[in-house]
Amino acid sequence: MNSLAEVLHVGSAxxxxxxxxxxxxxGYLTAIAVAMLGWLSAFGWITVRVAKWLFA
Structure with a gap:
C-alpha cells in the first residue's frame, strides 16, 4: 500500500x-416542459383550424 495515500473526509454531499x-x-425543467407542450398543442390546434378553413 502506498504510504502517501491519505483518507480525506468530505462533508455531507x-x-x-x-x-x-x-x-x-x-421545477424549472417541469415548467419548460409544460410550456412547450402548451405551445405545441396551440400550434397543432391552429394548424387544424386553418386546414379545415382552407379545405372546406
Whole structure:
C-alpha cells in the first residue's frame, strides 16, 4: 500500500443548498416542459383550424 495515500473526509454531499438547487432545477425543467407542450398543442390546434378553413 502506498504510504502517501491519505483518507480525506468530505462533508455531507447532500446539504440544504444542494437539495434546494435540485428542486429549483426540477421545477424549472417541469415548467419548460409544460410550456412547450402548451405551445405545441396551440400550434397543432391552429394548424387544424386553418386546414379545415382552407379545405372546406
Amino acid at each position: 447532500v446539504g440544504s443548498g444542494a437539495i434546494l438547487k435540485r428542486l429549483f432545477v426540477i
